[in-house]
Amino acid sequence: MPKVTIDGIQYEFNPGETIIEVASRNGVEIPHYCWHPRLSVSGNCRMCLVEVEKMPKLVIACATQAMDGMVVHTKSEKAVKGREHVMEFLLINHPLDCPICDEAGECALQDYAYRYGTGYSxxxxxxxxxxxxxxxxxxxxxxxxxxxxxxxxxxxxxxxxxxxxxxxxxxxxxxxxxxxxxxxxxxxxxxxxxxxxxxxxxxxxxxxxKARVWEMSATKSICPGCARGCNIDIWVRNNEILRLTPRFNEKVNDYWMCDHGRINCFKFVNADDRIDGPFVKKESQLVLVNWDEAVSRAVSELKRFKGNEFAVIASPFATLEDNYALLKFSKQILKTNNIFFIPHIKPGDQDDILIREDKTPNSTGLRLLGIDVSKNDLSLETLDEKINSKSIKCLIVVEDDPIAVKPELKNAIQNLDLLIVFATNKNKTTQYADILFPAATYAEKNGVFVNFQGFVQRIRPAVATIDVDRSLDGLAQSRWDKFGTEFDKWARGRKVNARSDWKIISQIANALGGKFDYDTSEDVFIEITQNVKELANLDYETIGELGYQIKSSKLIEEKILV
Amino acid sequence: MAVKKRKKDLNFFERIYIVEILKGMMLTLKHLFKPKFTRQYPEEKYVQPPSYRGRPVLVMDNGKERCVACGLCSRVCPALAIQVQAAETEDEKERYPELFEINMLRCIFCGFCEEVCPEEAIVMSKDYELVFTKYEDAIFGKDKLLVPVEQLKDRLEFIRAHR
Amino acid sequence: MVILIPLTKIAIAIGVLLFVVTYLVYFERKISAWIQDRVGPNRVGPYGLLQSPADVLKLFFKEDIVPLAATKFVHSLAPVISLTIAMSTYAVIPFGPDINLFGQKVKLIVADVDVGILFILAFASIGVYGITLSGWASNNKYSLLGGLRSSAQMISYELSMGISIVGVLIVSESLRIYDIINHQQGWMWNAFIQPIGFITFVVAAFAETNRLPFDLPEAEPELVGGYHTEYSSLKFAMFFLAEYANMIIASLLIVALYLGGWHLPFVETASLSEGWLPLISVGIYLAKVCFLLFVFIWVRWSIPRFRYDQLMNLGWKVMLPLSLVNLAWVSLLVYFFKI
Structure with missing residues (x-):
């Protein structure tokens, strides 16, 4: 293989690579503005000037192909001087309005002016x-x-x-x-x-x-906007999500994410219509109660039904752990196979870049667990007639809104004897619930999503709920989070009284005589890996930041994976 | 062990101590009749030099704050006393502080906010009489922080001279 | 009538004492301020004259805190001992020569005891119990240290004080304070006859009253207040009162034993009517006492505290030999010159 020497160290390269590509692959920093690994070379900012031996002038590293035996100096006096001059030209007409500019703090011009500029104008x-x-x-x-x-x-x-x-x-x-x-x-x-x-x-x-970048903490997570599962950073200040940005993952979303995900996939977490604490229907009114009361009410109500009088709607918006707990709950405690989920497909809203038709982050995960859109001729289509014929008397809905998907269901749902809803925000179904549990959103819990390519990816809590302490529970912390006290307005952001679904389900299951012995969501996940052979031997650490891809030709045949 | 030595050997009169005691007492006696330094505080106020660092205030120019809500004061504040929330304005400066609060219980009057401010928008005033009876009273919002530029001429000149 | 006069005397003595102590505190604060180029209390009343009564009132209304682990009874007893002893001592100290009041001859003393000096020495020794007990009963290491220091200090300095007084007794040949004072007519003040004894007595008196430079039992920087760390409210006030009462006793004694009591040479030689002389004498006596009180305060704000080893060195290696030298000197004087 040909070799190029950069700053005295030899690096191998593939023919056709430019100097800056070799350098960035090997961790040598060459400052650049216009060059981007996924874009064509334009070569107009001139910031990546380097000195190449035997070349009369400085060359730009982004447009110069590496050649065997080439000797490149990025830190020689000539190169440094050259970059200083480029920096000076760039700053000539750049207004000094960093105090106003939103980019300040993550601005390449600021960084390079500080590192490679002269310091004066x-x-x-x-x-x-x-x-x-x-x-x-x-x-x-x-x-x-x-x-x-x-x-x-x-x-x-x-x-x-x-x-x-x-x-x-x-x-x-x-x-x-x-x-x-x-x-x-x-x-x-x-x-x-x-x-x-x-x-x-x-x-x-x-x-x-909205905020300066240094005031926020960033948490590595997954966008719940579609089956792609773009890797994102959640930026939080004072327990409020302020923005999402894409996180580099070459095989899933590369450097990018779509505007829909970025704009619409966090506001519901901060929204005022969040369900804050468990509710129980008393005299046809939903009344806020404490957790113990809501759980004991659920336990006593569930005892009135048995077997196939139950129907359970799982959620492709919830994590693998939540759905596994729900599945186990319906099979072992409720003793029914009536569990299915509602697909959220937007036909035609798909492209070759990132966006997928399937608007849920975890439908592949549900199928992995064996939950499908219909079970025993029970699906969203047949649900209303089964309710009306009284063969189904109790419905459990987890993080979904059947009435929004199928408005005709409204009358049938009112004929139910018992409706238990787990929801993050108020929706069309929640008002009919007999017992309403507040579910934590994707930004408030640990868990796993499986995207359409079979990437098992981790979400991490970025926003604290009422039982969570940012520092004790290991959430990312900004300076304000670290030093704020309960007396500081800027550290008293709203905390919603909500819990992960698996936690609530486990509590109910244990009260009904089940053995749901989980402390953390990872405990649930370890149990999943023992039961789902595609996930065998996985844990949160091996999934890591960039995810783990399931490779199974059987699943591709079954059209579970693409 | 090193031998400890006095700076100077004491002579006889110093050693019997009584003479030295009397000398000391004559000194205190002299001070008994000297003019006093006490300032009768609430009646007689302290006149501060421009270098005095009282409570930080926001400079008000033509009825508006100079501040562009860059948040540098908030970042540099070692006591985390300052909270700024920016918002957009139609003015030329684009950005203004929708909320600017200084928690005077946290403030340590170090003047870093003034030093870091790129707009000369926050300066240390001469106001030092800060008394609160409630926690909420100690959090100064824009209503209490904004001071017309005319009243802060002294300090602004001082800052410029010592940049 | 026989009971009424002593009772009136006691009432007047205690009333005057309390009043004087209150204002002594005021002057202590004023003089300390002046020495430090300050103005001192000046807010409560004209020239701050009501500051001390206000402080007394404040002390009355403060919460009385007794530590949980303290020995309750002794904790309460200790300040009472201190104050009672201090006040009882006044009984045997005269305030002036006999005066004529409503045709009656009145002695300005509550109890004219023949062994007045002995009485005073005895009571001064009991006084240390108040401090030592308070330190022990508080169940606090600092208080205990303060109490222990106090007893050690008292024992060390009482010795030289006693021996100095023996010098005075040899000259006056009586234990009655009246006799001692009357023996010092003209310029025959004991301070001039036995200057060394005078100095040792004054130093010992400072030590006995726990005033700077001998306030090691309190020593705020090391013992956070010493024996009265755990005292508040009225009990603290009692210790406070006792300390200042002791200071007045010490001043009275110094004047009576060494500075000629109410005698001032040229006043006695001036021809004055029988009625005025006693009053003027009382005035002279009180003026001398006031000056000494000022000296007490003056010394406190001029001289720093001793270190503990220095205190012991001074007591045993300097004061004791000096008072013995004084004893020898007086004995020789009396033997050869028969004064």
Whole structure:
């Protein structure tokens, strides 16, 4: 294999690789703005200047292919000086409005100016003035003054999002970025340009001025928006989710995530319609009660029915652990096989990039456990007639909303003798519940989702519920979380009184004589791995941050995996 | 062990101690009749130099705060006394503090917030008489923090001179 | 009538004592402030004159805290001992020569005991019980240390004090304080006749009253208040009162034994009417006492506290030999010059 020497160390490379690719693969830092591993090489920022022996001038590492025997210096005096000059040019017309800019704190220009700049400006003339606060599309705000014209956003929309919506206009110091006249920058991946923009020129309107990045904690999690299960970071301040950003996972979502996931998949966690504490129906009113009362009520009510009088709706929104506990509960305690889940397919809403038709994060996981959309000719379609014929008297719904999916079900549900609902937010079904348990959202619990490719991926709690202490239970902590006391407003964010479904189910099951001996969700998961052979020998640590892929030709044949 | 030595050997009169005691007592006697330094505080106020660091306040320019809610004061504050929530405004500065609260029970008057402020928007005033009877009273919102720039000229000049 | 006069005398003595102690505290605070270039209490009443009564009231209304592990009875008894002893001592100290009141000859003393000096020495020895017991009963290591220091200090200095007084007794040939005072007419003050004895007595008196530089039983920096750490409210007030009462006794004794009592040479030679002389004498006596009280305060705010080993060294290696030297000197004087 050919070898290239970078800063005195030899690295092997595949022919065709550029210097910056070899360097970044081997952990050698070469500063860059316009180069991105997934985008074409543009070579216009000139920040990646390196010195190559026997070449007369400095070359840009992003556009120079490595060659056998090449000797590259990234830290030689000439290279450092060259980068200093580039930095000075870039800063000439960049406004010093970091205090206002949302990018501050995660800004490549700030970092590189600090690391590779001279630390002062020789420019005394008036800076360039360009349009500010331009709304490019529904989610993206553009500030032309801050733009360093790296063209990453233009190349992203063309090459990755396959929607050629942005372009440079004008020349020289008047150059700016625009959409075509009358068009909006509205492709379903538009917000990724905010992540790849090395400066604060493109900002997220949804997150605009909400918080400084250093005030938040980041938790590695999975987006629950569709069967793709994009890896994300959940950014939390004062126990409130403020934004989601994609987390790099080459095989699942690469560097990207869709706007739907980013904008719509966290607001329900903060919402006011969260179910806060268990409710029990008394005189046709849902009344807030404590956990013990709700559980003992559920226990005494469940004893009135037996066997196939029960129907259980599992949830593709809940974790594998939650559904496993539910499955075990219905088989061992309720002694019924009447368990199925409601599919949430949006036909046609799918592309080759990330978005999937299946709008639930864990339907593959449910199928792995053996739960399907219909069981013993019981499914969402046949549910109402079975209720009306009184062959089903008790329905348990976990984290789903059957009435929203099938509005005709409304009358049938009122004919039930008992309806137990586990829900995160108020929905169309919750109002008919006899017993309503508050379920923790994906951002409040540990667990596992299985995506359509068979990736088993971990979610971690980012928001504390009422029984959780951020520091004792190992949640990510910002500086405010670490040092705040109960007297500080900024550390007293709302904590919802909710629990993971498996916890609630275990409590009820144990009261009914079952042996649900779990302390943590990992205990449940270990039991799953003993029963599901595709998951054998897994635990939370081996799943890790990037997930574990199930490989099984049998599952592909059964169309459980793609 | 090293031999301890006095700086100076004592002579006889010093050694019998009584003379030295009398000397000391004459000194205190002299002070008995000297003018006193006490300031009669609530009636006689302290006149602070511009370098004095009283409670931090927000500078108000033309009826609006200069602050752009960058949150640097909040970040640098070693006592975590400052909470800032930014919001968008139609003004040129784009961003303003929707909420700016200083917990005066946490504040240690170090002046880091003033030092770090890129807009000269938060400065240390000369106000030091801070008394609260309730916890809630100690959290100063924008209503108590905003002070017209005219009253803070002294301090702003001082900051500029010592940058 | 026979009972009424002593009772009136006792009532007046205690009343005056309480009043004087209150204002002694006020002056202590004022003088300390002046020495430190401050102004001292000036907020309560004109010139802060009501500060001390206000403090007394405050002490009355404070919560009386007794530590859980304290020996309750002794804890309460100790301040009573201290105060009673201090007050009883006043009984045998005269405040002036006999005066004529409503045609009656009144002695300005509650009990004219023949062995007054002995009485005083005896009571001073009992006084230490108050402090030692309080330190022990508090069940607190600092208090106990304070109490122990106090007894050790008393024993060390009582010795030289006693021997110094013997010098005075040799000269006056009586244990009655009246006789001792009357023996010092003119310039024949014991302070001039036996200066060494005077100095040792004054130093011992400071030590006996636990005043700086001898306040090791309290020693705030090391013992957080010493024997009265665990005392509050009225009990603390009693210790406070006893300390200042002891200070007044010490001043009275120093004046009576060494500074000629109510005698001042040129006053006695000036021809004054029979009626005025006793009053003026009382005035002179009290003026001398006041000056000594001032010296007590003055010394407190000038001289730092001894270290414990220095205290013991001074007591046993300096004070005791010095008082013996004084005894020899007085004996020689009396033997050769018959004064």
């Amino acid at each position: 020789r420019f005394i003339e008036e800076k360039n003035h360009k349009p500010k606060r331009v709304k490019l599309g529904p989610y993206v705000m553009f500030d032309a003054e801050r733009c360093i014209s790296c063209s990453r956003c233009i190349r992203f929309s063309k090459e990755i999002a396959k929607a050629d919506q942005l372009t440079f206009v004008q020349r020289g110091d008047r150059v700016t970025i625009e959409t075509f006249p009358g068009k909006e920058f509205d492709n379903p991946y538009s917000l990724n340009v905010v992540d790849i923009c090395p400066v604060g020129a493109l900002t997220n309107i949804d997150f605009r001025f």
